[in-house]
Amino acid sequence: MDWFADGMLIMMMAFIGIFIVFFFSVAFYAVFKALRKMPMEPATKKSTEKEIIRQIIKVRCPYCSHVYDETLDACPHCGGKHP
Numbered sequence: 760m761d762w763f764a765d766g767m768l769i770m771m772m773a774f775i776g777i778f779i780v781f782f783f784s785v786a787f788y789a790v791f792k793a794l795r796k797m798p799m800e801p802a803t804k805k806s807t808e809k810e811i812i813r814q815i816i817k818v819r820c821p822y823c824s825h826v827y828d829e830t831l832d833a834c835p836h837c838g839g840k841h842p
């Protein structure tokens with residue numbers, strides 16, 4: 760029954776090999792995902808901060824309620840002076 764033992768050994772080796780390949784692929788996928796996710800988060804945070812800043816510098820005209828940039832001295836819609 761030597762052929763049976765050899766067959767079992769080959770099957771076990773194949774099973775272990777598949778397990779190792781599966782484990783490494785999962786591990787590499789997790790590492791790759793973590794590495795890809797890391798530079799994404801600060802970029803999203805930065806854009807959100809930019810958006811907040813953009814919202815702050817926007818001002819609503821008290822005369823015509825037109826939203827314009829705070830850096831402008833007067834409203835570009837009606838020419839009303841900045842309060």
Ligand SMILES: [Zn+2]
Pocket residue numbers: 820821822823824825834835836837838839
């Ligand atoms: Zn205006």
